[in-house]
Amino acid sequence: MRNITLFLMLGSTLFAGGYKIPETSLNSVALSSANVAHAFGADAAYYNPANMAFMRDENIVEADFMYIGLSDVGYKGSYTTAFGTTTGYDIESKKENFFVPSLHYVSQNISGVRFGLSVVSPAGLSKRWDSAPAIYSAEEFTLKTVEVNPSVAFAVGDKAAIAVGLRAIYSEGIVKSTSAIASRDMDGDSIDFGYNLALSCKPTSELDLALTYRSKVDLSLKGDAALSYRDVTNVFGGGASSVYASQSSASVSVPVPALLNIAAAYTFATKTTMEFVYERNYWHSYRELDFNYGSGVNPATNIVFGAPIAKNWKDTNVFRLGITQKLDKLTLMGGLVIDETPAPTSTIGFELPDSDSVSVSFGTRYQINEKINIGLGALYSMRDERAVSNSAINGEFEDSNVLIISSALEYKF
Template identity: 25%
Template sequence: MHSQINRFTALAFGVAAALACGHVHAAAFQLKENSAKGLGRAFAGSASAWGDASVIATNPASMRLLDGRQFQADLSAISFSAEIKDYTARYGSLAGPGTGGPISGGDGGDAGMIAPVPAAYFHVPFGENENMHFGMSLTVPFGFKTEYDADWVGRYHGIKTDLKAIDLGASFSYDINPYLSFGASVFVERLTIELSTAIDFGAAINGAAAQQAAAEALRVGATPAMAAQAAQNMSLQMARMGFYPGSADGRMVISGDNNAVGYVLGLTASPTENTNIALSYRSKVEHKITGGDAEFDVPANAAAFLAQTAPGQYVDTSGRATVTLPASAVLSVTHKVNDRWTVMGDVARTAWASAFDRVVVDLASNQDDAVLEFSYNDTTFASLGAEYRLSDTVTLRGGVAYDETPTSYAHRDVRVPDVTRKWLSFGIGWTPKANVEYNFGYTHLFTNEPAISLVSPTNSTLQGKYDVGGDILAASINYKF
């Protein structure tokens, strides 16, 4: 029984720890929302466009495209919704996953949220002919929060997921000539995590006891049919003691934080004065969480039983896990057609497969380690956009994008009901003074209905599909001094 309980608990913790990363508005939990100007054109030209200080973070080589000393502040509001529908949820039994009665509870409500995403930038040119540039940035490149009702039918797969990754970066670039620049930045990233899930102690104890009874029967020479009957008898006995699926729900909450360092490298070439071609690379960031906390809320009857049969388990403890946030590369092109029109395009690739393929979780208590397989796929983000200079003070923007998800039906769950989406974006810029610029952007995300089919460590099942959707609104101010 000890081994079964060990495996169950470690898996439950591992799912939570590894899913310290969830889902918002680039694929999975990656955030692009660092610029109102960029949002208005679906982030086409994100590393190559003139006059957007967000390049300090995305491609420092493009700081030569900024006009003198300036400060820029952006604020995006992401409205994300995720509601499960057409679902079935059943407890497991000795007959197999999902063969017990229906799981009590509702649909959990809308697990989404409205989240603010801030960004800030500072730029100053220096050196002879101002051919060197220094910049600082504060951005949120990864973030996610979903929360279901505590008693919803999918509680054994997840209740709350909350992740924030905040970067503070310093950037430098050097202009070899007016047509070629190189840049680099170093950033410190602060990752914080809080996650919770329900634990079906009734099913875990019942199933472990039944398996132990069957194993003991086989050990003394019973036939498989006799061993199955022994398991059934033990299951009924445990049920009379109050341990059956759904009879003794508990809860697990984990939290952790870590600081780590990453870097960005960039190159910007301008074959003509009207065309910029940029290439940038952001490194992966490996967060080694060594001081995480796992807290368990165990029902009294289960706690008394476990103290006798599995001492040192399901107790508040520390834990460690490595969560790697993926590397990405961007190819970006911007071209001024004439004094009115500018067009741009981006293609970005994010290396999820090598970063978020598996997570190993190590608990300080008696419970076994767990290796969690997530099998995320690498993704592509592609966008096209345009700007139209309506007057000396007003600029209009628009863009479309294709944003691929790293998840698949086999590896999608309630914490990350992610799906490939299409973007439609609009924006407007207003420059009332030569040194002040305001920008506003809006994006609507078009999605399909991602389906899930899950089995918990205690063999409860959840099947269904999601209504997911998103809208993003952003505003910024740029001040030159």
């Protein structure tokens, strides 16, 4: 896979329901991403660019640096191979630690228009195992993304604003799997496009309403694969096995789902703001995981690794609550999110043992002077144990919890 020299080639990781990553700024971490209707910092460029039209006439830029830690996921249960052999296992995945930067910018008013730019990671996963049977399909399963999201906003009267943006997503993927009869080492990358829309309304000075939509983006990764297959037909008859190895072009498509947010925030006289966000993720577009290889691949190898893998994911609901308390130079934040998994039990695999989750968060910002503020926030996601029973897996995944710590520097000029 081609080396990426940009520092924003993020070590993305599995976090939200599915492989979507909603936390890309300090406020989003501290508020559990309940920062849509009342997003008035630099990260409004990403979470609700329509709000840029209501912000003070100044340039704002924010640099964020985030740590993400994944616990090792445990699996206890049995696994049935394609040959019908069933064996019991008690294994754990590797722990994962990542450092993820992001950038947000909102321009000053330029002829009645505000411009925004965000550079973030909207999706990703990384799951690595070093024990059978997980290595048969997910010795390593990694997806990295970087999204460049420019946007433009303008007011419609005194109480409403609209915005439109372009999504340009660069993605890289690695898939490694090893079994007694076959192995695969594949990598690829792509650049794909989508769009986002936002509408904001301020019926009163205390009430903020918002509707945002991010389009689906199909990540159409293309690259190379090293494949091998051991023909064991003769081994059972006392003969020698034959090994077929090949290098091939490879491609696979993975969707970043469309996303709808409906949000409302109210600010009380005590400078306390409460925001509720209903989020709908349109995961139904993820029907299957289909790897395609070029000519020259041994037919048996293609049967092992080329057959489409059913996913049949469902649309999900997410509920987010955020509370912000402004003091003199200090701002306190807290949040709660209830997130559904889109993955049905029938298609759960070792590459993405997802489950429902509840997350809590908190954070603070400190205003150093009129131009600079700094902040720190944390989010802890507690994922449910997941009992799985399908054609291959009959057991339970557990301990897939996540810790996020975010720091930020915001500058106004």
